[in-house]
Amino acid sequence: MPADGRCDAPRDGHERPRDAIDHPAGTTVSIRDSAHISAEVCVIGAGAGGAVAAAELAEGGMDVVVLEEGHWHDPDTFTARPPEMLAQLYRDGSQTITLGNPPILLPLGRGLGGTTLINSGTCFRTPARVLEHWQREFGLDVSEESLRPCFERVEEALSVGEVTPELAGANAEVARRGAAHLGWSHGYLRRNARGCVGSGVCAFGCPTSAKQHTGITYIPRAERAGARIVTGARVERVLLENGAASSLARANGVPVARGVQARMASGARVQVRAPIVIVAAGTIHTPLLLARSDLGAQSGQLGQNLSLHPATAVFARMEEIVDMAHGVPQSFYVDEFAGEGIIFEGVAGPPAYAAMSLPLTGARHAEAMADYRRLAQFGVMVSDSSRGSVQALAGRPLIRYDLTDADLRRFRTGLARMRELFEAAGAREVYLPLPDGVSPERARLRDLKLMAFHPLGTARADARPAHGVIDGELQVHGVRGVYVADGSAVPSSLGVNPQMTIMALATRLAFGLLGREVEGSQINEEAACHS
Amino acid sequence: MPTGSPSRGSLDTFIASAPTLQRAGMRALVALARRPRGATLLGRVPAAEQLAQVVTSLARYDDPELSRTLGWDGAAVVARGRALRRAEGRP
């Protein structure tokens, strides 16, 4: 029980305090006035990294407080209508944009579950070649073998299994047919879903609660194990014993975590006193929070090294009825060109979603949309060599990112091959996301219409203090007790979707803090398939 | 040609949730796109036309009636999801 914060009885369904937790486990921690809370661990952010770390630590017997800026999103409020859901579930209505050539839309989640609430559910382990690169380049002690128990544990917790062809739907079948015809390597994706019925709106709030996002898996576990979870709490600073890191460093002391200072949506102030602080506010917000706290800047790498996996999508008009939103939107991949840094993954959605991403205008747009039932769509994702940065401007993130020529070439190749894929599948017409008359081979940076879903690297791990913000144990260099457990810790582009990597690293951190070996899973992989 | 009219309520909610700069930009584009002369003007700047298209079509095709004619019944999807969730005791 917090010293001054209020722990109310389970909610009665009538009153719903805004600055409170209000989620399936049923307990309400509401903070209406300024409060002081003490705990052993304070976790900032309840997304992929934060929720996992909080649950493992609480179950391991530690006294944990989670502070999350967003709220619990009640699935009863999910309407499957994109404009409403973009406004409700995404930070800034999904309108986070990078500055650069070309600008890139970078949607982020906010609330219990963080971005896992609105992600597609695709689950990949970190590829072995990436882990080897991390060992060589960043001096990190990670390998397939050492991370295996972490992945097993996360996969079991989230019911990860391969999508069946029936659930994958006709959109995936179009891509499968094309890839098979061309002899390209492909397969059905593994996802964290349980009881999925292929309703096609993963990115707009799963109305079935089939997607096992961390807000309905790890967060309730954390709470059952005694963690206190405070929503609507924006952490402003990480606090250190005896003041700021820079002054202590100047005095040759080693700064030690004291806790955090947060502000509730109501304006109330909250201070959490905790000797261990785990920052998991996501790749865009973690570096800003560390910078506000005068932490992690010594290497010059804070806010740098931003990779994004920029992506675009191609539409095709098929002979057959596709009904792209009938089925799991991201259920199938083509990895024939993964070695070149190009991967194709399914994307799809209801008419409103398709209409906003269809790269046509005027009468052609209307005509293609009238045939929505025959539209297929697939995504091109690039494992980027480009690197951007994030810094604060008037309290908001200013994200800079320019695509390199090498990545532009990857998009040219990816778009040309995607057209080939659809043609091999029998498309009547292919709609590339390029201006009229521009072929993939001649596409310029400004011709590309890009989005990105996987920001990583802005507080990267590197064993050497001069090269990274955090060390191999994810502790901020030069400080005791402040750790990072989110996408910002991931030191390089992965080439695959990152949530499993982030969760596995958070698991490893939690067990490290508990001083225990990670217990993997005994579960039969086949039996884990619930999709 | 589809006949649905843009759903103003959801468009307004969507635009209101964006950061100040994007909000102002989207409002200006939508206002232009709604006027015949504005639409002609937009046609001369492909990037702006594409952006206006994104915003207005997001709202237009959110119309449940139009969606249903295109084979998508969002309300049925939600109702089924909620029923399954309750039946299986999910959060």
Ligand SMILES: Cc1cc2nc3c(=O)[nH]c(=O)nc-3n(C[C@H](O)[C@H](O)[C@H](O)COP(=O)(O)OP(=O)(O)OC[C@H]3O[C@@H](n4cnc5c(N)ncnc54)[C@H](O)[C@@H]3O)c2cc1C
């Ligand atoms: C549309 C979409 C689809 C995706 N699909 C996939 C997929 O299929 N597979 C996959 O692997 N990945 C996918 N991703 C990416 C994946 O979801 C993210 O990489 C992952 O969730 C990032 O985890 P995180 O812990 O770094 O941050 P997040 O999950 O974003 O969590 C960060 C949390 O911190 C909170 N926060 C921020 N600042 C503060 C503060 N100051 N105080 C308190 N709280 C704060 C935020 O509100 C947020 O809830 C997708 C992303 C998007 C946008």
Ligand code: SF4
């Ligand atoms: S496809 Fe499955 S996981 Fe996605 S929203 Fe529908 S039921 Fe949920």
